[in-house]
Amino acid sequence: MIPLTVVDVRDAESLVIDVLRSGGLAQGPMVKRFEDAFARVAGTAHAIAVNSGTTALVASLQALGLRPGDEVITSPFTFVATLNAILQSGATVRFADVARADFALDPDSVAELLGPRTKVLLPVHLYGQMADMGKLAPLAAEHGLHVVEDAAQSVGATFQGQSAGSYGLGCFSLYATKNVTTAEGGVITTDDDELADRLRLLRNQGMRARYAYEAAGYNYRMSELHAAVGIPQLTKLDELVAARQRNARQLSTGLAGTPGLAVPVVLPGRSHVWHQYTVLIGPHAMLSREELAAELTERGIGTGVYYPKLVFDHDCFRGHPQIPAVRPEDFPVAHTLCRQALSLPVHPALTESDVDTIVREVREALGA
Missing domain, CATH: 3.40.640.10 (Type I PLP-dependent aspartate aminotransferase-like (Major domain))
Incomplete structure (x- = not known):
């Protein structure tokens, strides 16, 4: 795994x-x-x-x-x-x-x-x-x-x-x-x-x-x-961040063009330390986000969903006096991300071979 x-x-x-x-x-x-x-x-x-x-x-x-x-x-x-x-x-x-x-x-x-x-x-x-x-x-x-x-x-x-x-x-x-x-x-x-x-x-x-x-x-x-x-x-923070950045670049290069999958981007003027490497699984992908996560688990690749719901969208917060009435639909971008975001391994312990394996398994699972 x-x-x-x-x-x-x-x-x-x-x-x-x-x-x-x-x-x-x-x-x-x-x-x-x-x-x-x-x-x-x-x-x-x-x-x-x-x-x-x-x-x-x-x-x-x-x-x-x-x-x-x-x-x-x-x-x-x-x-x-x-x-x-x-x-x-x-x-x-x-x-x-x-x-x-x-x-x-x-x-x-x-x-x-x-x-x-x-x-x-x-x-x-x-x-x-x-x-x-x-x-x-x-x-x-x-x-x-x-x-x-x-x-x-x-x-x-x-x-x-x-x-x-x-x-x-x-x-x-x-x-x-x-x-x-x-x-x-x-x-x-x-x-x-x-x-x-x-x-x-x-x-x-x-x-x-x-x-x-x-x-x-x-x-x-x-x-x-x-x-x-x-x-x-x-x-050794610089060394740890460099390893994460190296793994993220390898993932993005390998996963580019995978049908239905969008890789994360580093925006101009920003340095990314890659706590998570989070892709988006769009509606036209061969598998849903949940199906892909399950398939990758079967193939020995760990994944994570951060976060499956908007933070206020839980029973304990409904009607809370310090939270004005809101619905997930009021935040269309965030609501979409909750349904599409999936994090893949990017940590410093990964080898180049590990990253190649992640790329291969994700692409195969999505029919690339």
């Missing part, structure tokens, strides 16, 4: 052992070392490590002090953590449609939603390529909006040379299958000194010094063990 994802953190063994031998397991110098390395990747003054990517989103919105009635504009084509964090902030969520080329917020759709209650623009950099920040960032600046980037899948990606996570508050996931993992964990990046200070207070029960509380806070801390797992990956 060629799996969709391979997790290899063996390089972290010595650092993990150092932490175990030190006896200091809670947040300490290893976390600080990880934060410094991550800030260099994002090109920001601050990186605040937390215990998950979801926490990164939740804490960022808390730090902005949103109130009931404030609105956050985001994508309906995303993981549920994006929505859950907005709901937890108490704000109202507004969804804009996405662009087919990058799976991310369509600036024109965003512009239609802007109003006096809009406080935050929350783009999602999906699959490893950034949203169109060349249009979204100026739109936010023009209307005085905070930018919170859901960059969970895009560590190291850039837009016109500017790194993901450097446009306001950047929220990253370090979950087990991410390009950089700490098993569980997250990071918030920013150049804003006051917000960084606020976030550090929030993650540590509102304490700057022990038992000296300055705010109502939480335990959002990352452990020393988790930080130790992630540090070696940051050291």
